[in-house]
Amino acid sequence: MGAREDFTNDAMQYAPQLFATALRMTRNRADAEDLVQETFLKGWRAFDSYQQGTNLRAWLFRIMTNTFINKYNSQQRRPQETELDDVEELFLFRRMGAFDQSKMNQSAEDQMLELFTDEEVKNAIESLPETFRIPVLLSDVEGFSYKEIAEMLEVPIGTVMSRLHRGRKAMQKMLYEYAKERGLVDESLLDPQD
Amino acid sequence: MADCQETLNELESYLDSELSEGRANEIITHLKGCTDCQGAYEFHADLRTAIKTKATNEELPEGFLDRLRDCLGDDVLGND
Numbered sequence: 001m002g003a004r005e006d007f008t009n010d011a012m013q014y015a016p017q018l019f020a021t022a023l024r025m026t027r028n029r030a031d032a033e034d035l036v037q038e039t040f041l042k043g044w045r046a047f048d049s050y051q052q053g054t055n056l057r058a059w060l061f062r063i064m065t066n067t068f069i070n071k072y073n074s075q076q077r078r079p080q081e082t083e084l085d086d087v088e089e090l091f092l093f094r095r096m097g098a099f100d101q102s103k104m105n106q107s108a109e110d111q112m113l114e115l116f117t118d119e120e121v122k123n124a125i126e127s128l129p130e131t132f133r134i135p136v137l138l139s140d141v142e143g144f145s146y147k148e149i150a151e152m153l154e155v156p157i158g159t160v161m162s163r164l165h166r167g168r169k170a171m172q173k174m175l176y177e178y179a180k181e182r183g184l185v186d187e188s189l190l191d192p193q194d
Numbered sequence: 195m196a197d198c199q200e201t202l203n204e205l206e207s208y209l210d211s212e213l214s215e216g217r218a219n220e221i222i223t224h225l226k227g228c229t230d231c232q233g234a235y236e237f238h239a240d241l242r243t244a245i246k247t248k249a250t251n252e253e254l255p256e257g258f259l260d261r262l263r264d265c266l267g268d269d270v271l272g273n274d
Contacts, residue, residue, distance in 0.1 A: 008263065015259060015262055019258065023252060024249060036258075037261070037265050041266065092237075093234055093238065096237065112237075113240075113243070116248065118251050121248035139210065143246075145210075146210065164210075168206070
């Protein structure tokens with residue numbers, strides 16, 4: 001059982017990251033905990049097929065992604081939303097001139113951290129249709145490479161890139177809408193040429 | 195050498211560390227000489243940091259890790 005004990009100890013360090021991503025996937029704390037438990041159980045049982053020395057973190061995220069897609073997704077009664085409105089390139093960047101400067105007096109990096117609340121960022125991710133949400137989570141939040149994400153989702157790398165691109169733009173638009181709702185934006189400041 | 199349009203088109207891949215070393219260096223060279231593109235780069239890098247920081251700022255449910263260990267322990271004992 002030595003290898004299995006190692007699994008528990010090694011895998012446990014990734015539990016908090018897995019939980020955060022599971023929560024963005026399921027949008028529900030109880031389902032997220034179930035998803036992480038199921039991921040660990042599957043990992044534990046499939047441990048013989050895990051190659052020592054390969055990336056345990058990527059392996060766990062792959063199991064979790066597949067479990068989510070196969071189980072939770074199929075439970076959802078909502079129609080599959082695969083379409084996403086096309087958003088122009090550099091959407092948010094081109095609108096930064098409309099943000100009320102008096103409410104943004106920190107340094108540039110802090111500014112971005114202050115500009116949106118945790119809830120807004122979480123909601124923006126969770127509002128994405130699953131097809132886009134999962135690659136965005138795996139890349140922007142978990143930092144996996146295109147190749148790793150392509151393997152996890154069993155789609156070509158080009159598909160990962162296009163879903164990331166469209167998903168990120170849609171997320172930026174969502175963040176902009178949240179900022180507008182909070183009164184941080186004065187659109188009359190935008191250069192009409194933009 | 196990369197121009198502004200190419201740099202902006204490839205900014206996302208550059209931020210994802212998915213460009214070849216040669217291409218990444220061309221983008222870096224362009225960014226060093228172009229304030230506009232440098233601004234776009236910094237904006238997206240900062241946005242990426244903010245998203246990652248905020249999306250992972252999550253408290254674990256009370257007793258979460260214990261329950262996780264327990265469920266693996268139960269599996270060993272065949273109480274699945």
